[in-house]
Amino acid sequence: xxxxxxxxxxxxxxxxxxxxxxxxxxxxxxxxxxxxxxxxxxxxxxxxxxxxxxxxxxxxxxxxxxxxxxxxxxxxxxxxxxxxxxxxxxxxxxxxxxxxxxxxxxxxxxxxxxxxxxxxxxxxxxxxxxxxxxxxxxxxxxxxxxxxxxxxxxxxxxxxxxxxxxxxxxxxxxxxxxxxxxxxxxxxxxxxxxxxxxxxxxxxxxxxxxxxxxxxxxxxxxxxxxxxxxxxxxxxxxxxxxxxxxxxxxxxxxxxxxxxxxxxxxxxxxxxxxxxxxxxxxxxxxx
Numbered sequence: 001x002x003x004x005x006x007x008x009x010x011x012x013x014x015x016x017x018x019x020x021x022x023x024x025x026x027x028x029x030x031x032x033x034x035x036x037x038x039x040x041x042x043x044x045x046x047x048x049x050x051x052x053x054x055x056x057x058x059x060x061x062x063x064x065x066x067x068x069x070x071x072x073x074x075x076x077x078x079x080x081x082x083x084x085x086x087x088x089x090x091x092x093x094x095x096x097x098x099x100x101x102x103x104x105x106x107x108x109x110x111x112x113x114x115x116x117x118x119x120x121x122x123x124x125x126x127x128x129x130x131x132x133x134x135x136x137x138x139x140x141x142x143x144x145x146x147x148x149x150x151x152x153x154x155x156x157x158x159x160x161x162x163x164x165x166x167x168x169x170x171x172x173x174x175x176x177x178x179x180x181x182x183x184x185x186x187x188x189x190x191x192x193x194x195x196x197x198x199x200x201x202x203x204x205x206x207x208x209x210x211x212x213x214x215x216x217x218x219x220x221x222x223x224x225x226x227x228x229x230x231x232x233x234x235x236x237x238x239x240x241x242x243x244x245x246x247x248x249x250x251x252x253x254x255x256x257x258x259x260x261x262x263x264x265x266x267x268x269x270x271x272x273x274x275x276x277x278x279x280x281x282x283x284x285x286x287x
C-alpha cells in the first residue's frame with residue numbers, strides 16, 4: 001500500500017509526464033484528424049469522379065441532371081455537403097498548422113545530407129494542398145457558384161412544371177419550348193441561359209442549374225481544359241503520397257503490408273484522376 005509521500009511523488013510524476021508530453025500528444029491528435037479527414041475527402045473524390053462519367057452520356061443531361069437534382073434538393077445530402085466543406089477547410093487549416101509547428105520545432109542549423117521519400121512527400125503535401133485549394137476556387141466559379149447565383153451559367157426546369165402552366169400561362173410554355181432543349185426522356189427542359197432564367201422565374205417556374213450543359217460548354221474551351229488537367233495532376237501528386245500517409249498515421253503501414261498499400265494507393269490515385277481527365281478530354285473531343 002502506497003504511503004502519502006509515495007502517492008504525492010507518483011501524482012507529481014504523472015503531472016510532469018503529461019506536461020512534458022502534451023505538445024507531442026496534441027500534435028499526434030492533429031495528425032490523426034488530418035489523416036481521417038484526408039481519407040474522407042479521398043473517398044468523396046472517387047464518388048465525384050464516378051458521377052462525372054454521366055456527363056459522357058448523350059442523353060441531353062437526363063441522368064446527370066437527375067443526379068445533381070437529387071444532390072441539391074434532399075436535406076440529408078445538404079447536411080453532408082456542409083460537412084464536406086467543413087472537412088475540407090479543417091483538413092487544410094490543420095495540415096498547414098502542422099507544417100508550420102513542425103518547422104518551428106526543428107532545430108536551427110540542423111543538416112541532413114539525404115532526405116527520405118517520406119520527408120519529400122510530406123513537404124510536397126503542403127504545397128500541393130495549397131494548389132488544390134486554389135484550383136477549387138476555379139472549379140467553384142465554373143460550377144458551384146452558378147448554383148448559388150453568384151455567376152451566370154446554364155439552367156433547366158422540370159418538364160412537368162412547364163406543362164402545368166399550359167392553360168394559365170401558354171406564352172411561358174411556348175417560350176420554354178422554343179428556348180430550351182428536352183432531355184432524352186423529356187423529364188427536363190434544359191440549356192437555358194441567364195436571360196431565359198429571368199423569364200422562367202417570372203412565370204413562377206423553379207429554375208435549377210443545368211450542370212450537364214454547363215460542363216459540356218466549359219470543357220470545349222482549350223485553356224479551361226489545360227487548367228483542369230493541371231488541377232488533376234496536382235491532385236494526383238497529393239493523393240499519391242496522402243494515401244500511404246493515412247495508413248502511416250493510424251499505424252497500419254508496416255513491413256508486411258507496406259508494399260501492398262503503396263500499390264493500392266497507386267491504383268486508387270490513377271483511377272480517380274483518370275476518370276476526371278477522361279470526362280474533360282472526352283467532352284473536348286466530342287465524345
